[in-house]
Amino acid sequence: MLRTEDGGYLWQTCAIPPGAEKLDFRGVQAFDENTAIVMSSGPGDQSRLYKTTDGCQTWKLIFTNPDKDGFWDSIRFDFLPKKRQSNDHRSGVLVGDPVNGQFAVYTTQNGGDSWEIWAKDDEVNAYKRLGPINANTRESLFAASNSVVVTLRPNEIRFITGGEGGSRLFSAEPHNPFDNETKFKFTVTKLPFSSNKSSGAFSIASRQTQPYKDDLMVVGGNYESPDSVGACAYLPHRENNSLGGVVFFGSERQRVISSTTPPHGYRSAVAWDADQKLWITVGPNGTDISNDDGKNWRPLTPSPTDPEDTDKNWNALSLPFVVGPHGRIGRLRTIDQKAAVTKKP
Template sequence: MSSARIGVKPLLQPASTPRYTNLMRLLGLLLLAVTATAQAQWDIEDQPTTADLRGVINTGGGAVWASGTHGTVVRSEDGGYLWQACSIPPGAEKLDFRGIQAWDENTAIVMSSGKGDLSRLYKTTDGCKSWKLVFTNPDKEGFWDAILKVTSKQLYLMGDPVDGKFAMFYSDDTGNIWSIADDPGLDAPKDAGAFAASNSSLTISVPYLFFGTGGADAPRVFHSAAKCTVGQTDGSCPIAWTSTPVPLASGSAAAGVFSLATRTTTNMAGKSKSIIIAVGGIYDKPDATAGTSATSTDGGLTWIPATTPPHGYRSAVAYNANRQILITVGPNGTDISTDDGKNWRPLKPLPGQEPDCDQHWNALSYPFVVGPKGRIGRLNTNALPK
């Protein structure tokens, strides 16, 4: 930027009239605008696959994993600069890997979504050279939607209703052995379901779990709570669930809550509060803006629709704690919010950038985003407000 200004300064230096001074300022602004085009919002990465990518997880230690159709898993060990295609898990050539969780560059667990035994979990501990099938859906009518690592050892797995209840499983040994979480309160309204759009319809704000639903029934967010008896303090209280309606688009099998993000605030008295942001809309009406975002500031008990919603259906949302910014993505663009989802504004490509670098995204794990045909992007934080 500074070298560009030095390049034009000698041409203007002899002039001393206000006219030339104004011209110099104008040229300086133009040069700044041209230089700014070097800053993309999503830097498009090299594509290691042509599969549609639906899940992504950034471990925070340089390891990034993504998953998608045709049994595809890809990973990076250097923060997304170089990507490699993994070996396909045995028997997974036709599976659709909608979710993935990882611990580091060597260990990850991937979830396929499909009816019955097409929903499976595979795990690798050697950097995806080999995979082990660790769990297959025991319900013939079941369909898995999301997998979530909540501690270094504990994971939860959520699926569509079976026999009138949302399916919930858990593992407390890094995903090797799974058990049914037959908790009260998981009863599903008629025609309700969840969405395996981005592996982010299930999330946590410690110590509570949340998942979003939709379908022909009104969208809802389920949230967990410990039900302790009087005097019970050993941490073994059973979990129960309650649900609350959410003012997002409804009335269609393609409508509802597709993704959740949470953040925790602490007041002056040291009391913490969970803020939950829900995004979604109508999957087959990607440009419809009504009912695409809502926020709860009381831990999911009540919800308020966005005053200025995202400009279309959104499949994933994430919170950037460093910048205190929410980012949400979908087929027709990217939006950001600096006020906990009350108001959203588009994050558009800058002049000179690919005109659709803000579009065609499925899943998000800050600062990475993935989409159809092997599309991978990395957010350039220079595009965010400071």
């Protein structure tokens, strides 16, 4: 693990959490210059969360997967406006592969210090009352880029699936308060991705256009065939109803729009660049951008002054940074007709 305080010019080596030398760390969420949570992925108790409050000099184990058959895939926090949050009150979500036929979803309301599984029916805490999160046979999540889940607002999450059981979008949304039904339910939208053990939806990103209006972009493909044509689906926001601007599940069907020109290979991560007003997606064989909401993707190629592989061998995005295998780190620069991701040592 590495840490930077100057935008990526210099990198410091972090301490390794005690007993975690052989764990596979897939996710990180930084809150400020000193506070962060990292997630390891693996079967059973190899899925863990560690937290630092001193700039990664020391770590505290805060949560271990309680399911021996479980496997964690992604962690995400929602940052509220400063006037509504403190360092101790941040909501987050953690998702994992199915256990006993249901996806594992955990939430925190205190910056990750404690976690609770979202109950199917909790009469004590009504806001947590949820419908079941049932998985298809051989349906799973992919942990390649820590980006199979997004939080649009506190407790309003979206996560994507893949594998032989097919690719779907799960959306936890509030129910109409006047029908006295379960407070939250997961609605399901089928995604047009191929289905096998190495294929499906790998990454989801959101873009808020207006309050309570969020567009989604999903990318993926087949990680065992990275040069095959990639997969992409754009899901524009649904119109709000009249009850406070909130979209209640079932109020409008989610549209799914496939690309005319998809990404040029398997893609494991996607993000919205708000400064440059474009979507960017990365994978082992290249980088693509779209400025028409995923209808057409065009590849980025290195400029004459870049290393020839500057566009390739990337796994995950956290703009402006991009990371790849073997400690590879890059920083996105302003894109023009010959733009490329600039590689950093």
